[in-house]
Amino acid sequence: AQTIHQWPVAEIKAVGSPLSLGCTIKGKSSPNLYWYWQATGGTLQQLFYSITVGQVESVVQLNLSASRPKDDQFILSTEKLLLSHSGFYLCAWGLGGRSAETLYFGSGTRLTVL
């Protein structure tokens, strides 16, 4: 069975500090991988997706970057956090290919920027 693990569960960070959020998928080779951001009480906004190792497409940047260093790993990062980065970050995997078909989400990382 496939599992998706996100880390950390929660972070409190200062404005201007760096950030790295991680996501690992086990039990599925070559999945499509996605990062989403959700403001408190808001809807989800797609940030990035990746179809294969080393390839990342940006949908909405928000001064963040993403990388896929391994087939099963997706990293979201920034060198300088902004207050507006606060929110809930969700990683998801999909069945692969050119469509975002049937997504499976991790449990999320709650980020507070002070």
Added chain:
Amino acid sequence: GMPVEQNPPALSLYEGADSGLRCNFSTTMKSVQWFQQNHRGRLITLFYLAQGTKENGRLKSTFNSKERYSTLHIKDAQLEDSGTYFCAAEAGGNNKLTFGQGTVLSVIP
């Protein structure tokens, strides 16, 4: 307007009641997904539809690409159905999902 418009924003149901949620799309969508988000933020996929209707237990979803809408129907609402429901649609084979604003569902005993 918004590419994905979801209604209602909030809904209260008594246990055992039936109701529906709807998403309207400003353009032709290739597929739609429905998700339930619990109070901890966990998102669960309920349905993926490229067309037609699917049922799973007390839930039923319909997607009409030509008429640009999708619905999620909940039958015999239970307390554990409480949460926020989102629809999300993909316009083409571009791996980009656009989410609706969500419906906060409260099931009352």
